Amino acid sequence: MELNPNFDFNGMEPDREGNGADLKSNNEENSNEYQNPIFVSYSDAVIDLSQNVPDPVPVLTLHGSVIFTQGNVSVISGQAKSRKTFLIVLLVAEFFKANPDGKIVLADTEMSKSSTHKTAKRIHRLMGWDTKKNHERLIVLNLREYDHFQRLVAIKGAVDNIKPELIFIDGVRDLVTDINNVAESVGMVEDLMKLSSALSCHICSVLHENKAMKGHQAMLRGHLGTELINKSETVISVSTVDNITTVRPEYSRNPEFETFYIRINEEGLPEHCDASLLSAKKDMLLEVLTTVMKRGTPMKCRDLITALIKKVDKDKRSIERWLKEARELGVLEWRKGGYYTLPAIQQEVEDSTTPN
Numbered sequence: 001m002e003l004n005p006n007f008d009f010n011g012m013e014p015d016r017e018g019n020g021a022d023l024k025s026n027n028e029e030n031s032n033e034y035q036n037p038i039f040v041s042y043s044d045a046v047i048d049l050s051q052n053v054p055d056p057v058p059v060l061t062l063h064g065s066v067i068f069t070q071g072n073v074s075v076i077s078g079q080a081k082s083r084k085t086f087l088i089v090l091l092v093a094e095f096f097k098a099n100p101d102g103k104i105v106l107a108d109t110e111m112s113k114s115s116t117h118k119t120a121k122r123i124h125r126l127m128g129w130d131t132k133k134n135h136e137r138l139i140v141l142n143l144r145e146y147d148h149f150q151r152l153v154a155i156k157g158a159v160d161n162i163k164p165e166l167i168f169i170d171g172v173r174d175l176v177t178d179i180n181n182v183a184e185s186v187g188m189v190e191d192l193m194k195l196s197s198a199l200s201c202h203i204c205s206v207l208h209e210n211k212a213m214k215g216h217q218a219m220l221r222g223h224l225g226t227e228l229i230n231k232s233e234t235v236i237s238v239s240t241v242d243n244i245t246t247v248r249p250e251y252s253r254n255p256e257f258e259t260f261y262i263r264i265n266e267e268g269l270p271e272h273c274d275a276s277l278l279s280a281k282k283d284m285l286l287e288v289l290t291t292v293m294k295r296g297t298p299m300k301c302r303d304l305i306t307a308l309i310k311k312v313d314k315d316k317r318s319i320e321r322w323l324k325e326a327r328e329l330g331v332l333e334w335r336k337g338g339y340y341t342l343p344a345i346q347q348e349v350e351d352s353t354t355p356n
Contacts, residue, residue: 059166059202060095065257067091067234068166068202072253073192075172075228076206077220078238083245083262083270084206085111085119087238088168090262090270091204093126095166096137103164107141107155109171116142122269139164148175156195165201172205172224179222189227202233209237239328244278245270246328278329285326288312289342298339 047053056069068074078084085108092104106123108116120140124131134140139158143151152175159167169175169192176184196203207220207228220229229235235250248259263273292307293299299307301323308319323340326332333343 057200060091061098062094062257063260066254067236067257068204069233069254070165070200070202071197072202072233073189073196073228074202074204074232074234074236075220075225076204076236076238077209077225077250079209082238082240083264084238085170086122086264086270087236087245087247087262088170088204088206089119089122089126090272092123092138092166092168096127099165101137102166103137103162104166104168105139105141105155105158105162105164106168107143107151107158107170109143109151109169109174111142111170112144113142116140116144125267126269136162143174148177151175152191159195159199159201163199163201167196167201167203169203169205172207172228173221176224179224182223185222185224185227188224189231193231241278241325241328242281244273246278281325282329282331285322285329285331286342288322289326289331293340293342295342298335298341301338301340304340 056071058066058069060066060068076084076087088106092106095102095104106119108119111119120134120138121131123129123138123140124135127135129135139162141154141158143154146154155167155169172188172192173179176188178184192203192205195201205228207225209220220226229251232251234252234254237248237250239246243263245262246259247262249256259275261273261275261278262270265271288308288311292304292311304323305316305319308314308322309316312319314322323332327334330343332340335341
């Protein structure tokens with residue numbers, strides 16, 4: 001894909017060859033939808049109660065709950081290797097099965113071309129499509145080798161090409177130079193919101209979580225993460241323990257969907273699975289932790305690790321992995337200052353089963 005090196009994102013006309021597009025459309029009749037005027041009339045923004053404004057049109061629904069709607073943005077969060085991309089593969093297949101004529105653009109900014117190739121093939125396999133040729137309803141981009149500006153141009157070019165109802169950006173962090181730059185982060189999220197509104201589509205980004213968590217809630221990286229949380233219709237958190245991936249709603253402007261679980265089957269494809277598969281792991285972690293932790297008393301992280309090493313025949317790395325899994329399963333809570341504590345719900349369950 002050749003990109004116009006003289007392309008001016010902030011105002012010049014887009015590449016007329018269709019290789020890249022600004023927020024402006026190559027189609028002149030739609031170009032006004034993409035304008036970002038400096039001066040606007042407040043009257044254009046006034047809510048007129050005499051007009052009927054319908055609810056946003058659902059784009060993706062799971063188990064009877066609306067996940068994504070037209071004209072909005074969302075974000076999938078998770079730590080590295082938590083199978084965020086596998087979730088995307090599953091969501092793409094769910095969308096295609098429910099929308100026979102629907103189209104999707106999936107842009108991968110992080111993985112190698114080989115890995116993105118496998119992602120595209122997994123989607124085709126789930127759909128029963130030919131894995132040897134592209135399907136007209138799906139464009140998958142590998143943008144790892146491009147700079148942040150070229151990635152955005154390429155995404156907009158693909159979007160302008162097929163006008164998708166749903167866009168996934170796997171690695172939105174790579175569309176900016178600094179995730180902690182307030183102006184750049186705000187500008188990027190505003191661009192995504194404008195694009196979703198102008199094309200009546202939904203844009204779902206993927207961003208890594210910080211290693212630290214606020215209680216059991218995800219903390220997305222940088223100011224970009226803060227802006228995405230503030231502006232997103234749905235914030236989805238992904239965590240994986242023992243081949244079981246938990247997908248939970250962190251925040252939603254719609255009624256929250258029920259937490260669900262997926263696994264990778266023998267064919268290497270994501271599929272829904274039962275939550276009971278995690279019960280044994282949770283029980284084991286809780287049993288071990290209660291031998292060294294006093295209920296209701298926070299414990300310093302380093303002290304907890306030392307106590308567990310003495311209690312069980314495991315090295316430090318294994319203990320740290322256990323603690324990470326315990327947090328992701330809700331068995332442990334992280335407190336300010338580097339402390340762990342057993343959540344109240346777990347304490348109540350234990351207390352209720354303790355004989356007098």
